[in-house]
Amino acid sequence: MTIDTLVADIERQIGEYLTDCPEATFSLGLTVRGQRVLRGFRTPGAELAPVPEPDSIYEIGSISKTFSNTVLAVLEDQGRLSIDDPIGKHLPFLNLAPDVAAITLKQLATHSSGLVSTGDIHLYYQQTELRGELPPFGTYTHYLRYRKEDLYSDLETAKFAHPAGTGFLYSVMGMGTLGHICELVGGKPYEQLLRELVLEPLGLTDTFYTITLDQLQRMQVAFDAEGQPLPNWYHDVMMSQGGLRSTANDLLGFAEAQIRATTENEDTVLARAMRRTRQPYFSAHYEDGPDFPIIGSNWKGQVVQGLAWRGFTDRPASWWHSGTTLFYHSGLAIDTEARTGLVMLTTNRRTMTVISQLNELFLTWFERACLLPES
Template identity: 30%
Template sequence: MNLSHRFSCLLLVLLCSACVSTVAVEQSEFNPSATVAPQVSRHSDTYIQNLLEEVVRDGRTVGVVVGLLEADGSRRVFSHGSPGAGARALAAESVFEIGSITKVFTGILLADMVRRGEVELSDPVSQYLPASVRVPSRDGREITLLDLATHRSGLPKMPQGLVDDDYARYTIQHFYDFVSSYELPRGVNESYEYSNVGMALLGRALELRADKPYEALLRERVLDPLGLEHTAVTLTPALEQRLAYGHNAFGDPAQRWDLPAMIPAGSLRSTVHDMLTFAAANLSAITTDAHDSLRDALRVHRPADEEGYEMALGWEVHRLGDRLFASHSGDTWGYGAFLAIDLSTRRAAVALSNAGSAGVSGLEFHLLHPSIPMRERSVSLPVVAAYRTGGLEAAIDRYRELYEEAHDRWVFDEWALNSVGYWLLARGVTDNAVDLFALNVDRYPDAPNPHGSLGYALLRASRPEEALQNYRRGVAVAEAAGHPDLSAHRANLERVLSELAQPD
């Protein structure tokens, strides 16, 4: 993927507030003892600032703050975009949800408790949970603390049946009830499966073993010893004032991530400043209890799902080219967080975004290694950004422009325009949605879903005859292709016929 370096002189004005760009250079006390790799390519300040302007203009995020830690301890911090309506301008001290990067801290807490002799990696997690909790097992193999920390427990990503609106009301007892009722689909440590459930269960076991709430335990053992004053689950009034407001993938305000039953899996908030301090501590040769726990947590224990990826305690460790990285990311409803430490060159990068769905995913690696591109994202993001500034015509023009000139930078599939169409329907702009769905049908005539979606929009526009035509086309296309969702398309057609009381 070749990032375009052509930037529009048009000032992008987001609906929520004006975009602001800043760049800052800091110096830390970090003084690495290891030899730095002889050749390290660095992006210029101008390149990075232009890149951030581009990712905001393209709708990958509403606002973003990035930081780079160099091997000599120097720091560079850049920001661009909107913090959200009424929020303070973006800066190194802006507060973001960091989502699943919390798992790294839970892994470090585990390493700390192992060092203190409070637990062993091989301990069954059931040993530290209430007797009323039935932890699933298989073939006589119990789930251990190490299985949980490396995502090889067999537990699922999220509790089944948990929907977004229930997160804040989902209690510890609900969580325990789910774990107790769950049956493992495979053997423990048989394969990798990323699990918020597993990491939350690990954190719960650790806090019960220490007889101290997770946040207080993490503060005492990790956050305070490392000087991470602006990293917390519960925001103080001062941190609340510096919070950047979250948005969904299309830039609409999003609710905060509030899942109290699963805090150890993804509930920390932090700043670029603290994340760079944390990265420096992981690269430091200092010997304190906290720093020793950081090193222990970076030791690889198990393979992950992708070739070359391995699991330490919470960290993903992997090679990209000739570099060895430890990294993690986090994606909540309104934020994206990305941290990568280049263990080969003793450098690090962090990117914190106030928009969900990982629009700036891969930025952290690209900042560290120019040959590593940012990850391709759905073309729906720049299409929505264009719609916000120029309406339907601008959105369609942007889609066509990117299709012709930057096809390798974006994911073009039947779902891209479909998602924009449903976004427009949710905003009550039905006629514009119909036009977007129609364009999608023109692009993907042999895919059944665009026909059905156009039919749905036409029904919303009170055009039932045209709607039925498109539902029928969707079924015909699915039948011709032997599509796996054929039964669903037939059911949708039957439902519409019934609602219109019109025989087929």
């Protein structure tokens, strides 16, 4: 199998997927041993959604977590914190219960803190929106309405699904807390910290939250079934766990930097930090369900957890993360041994079942890409 054969197969499958998605787009990025392939697609017969370019911008959702954990690892390498620090050390001004204060940054970073996914105040904002108690588009504002004072209150009344360190539970609140602690330690707003520590050194100019006019013009708009444009998601204190936007070009650049950090054993703060995020901290048995609904049927079972990144017990060089917002879905996967990275960015998000199927398709493409022979 050649890279051209693989890309042709992927293009065909993307075309089949888009057939049932009105006014949708799909951006694909593949890097194999330094050779890049970038492709853009839209629904056949689409009238509003333009064919995406390599620098078209999408919401990337929870792929943001891989960036925030890189910030965490940089701060640790600089000696400004330890991932074994309890969160109480960095939030001494809060009235935290002892078991909450004892949660470590590593437990937040690996979804093993035991904290429920969403705090009570955040959940209240979501429920009031669902009841229609806000103006138009109010359903899409709960992340923006949720401020650091709300996070503090939720942490002071935090609930555990299980004791810290005893299992896996995907926690939005946990990852949001992690990003906020990073900005407290760094002494700068999270986005500025991210830009200075990670994005600028890697030359990633189109990964961001605060949008410029030029970037706004390149934003890939999502449309509903009636062809109406849909709003973007906006964040405040929880931005670090799911609020970034990016392009296929930038995410491929991030993937290639991860690969170089390992294959060339680069000895810089950032390279060491990227390797740190891809260390296995524990393994867990993941199944589809309310806590982890995004691994397809062929990928259930034993997987390993890094700092945000997820890996597979039988493929130690492979790591991935997906991202979902209201109207966007994304995937990023790397294999440092095969020197391969894969990116997908889509609009017109559908049901969680379809997302699971799309992730399974994405991981199958990734596995095939990792098996491509040396040319």
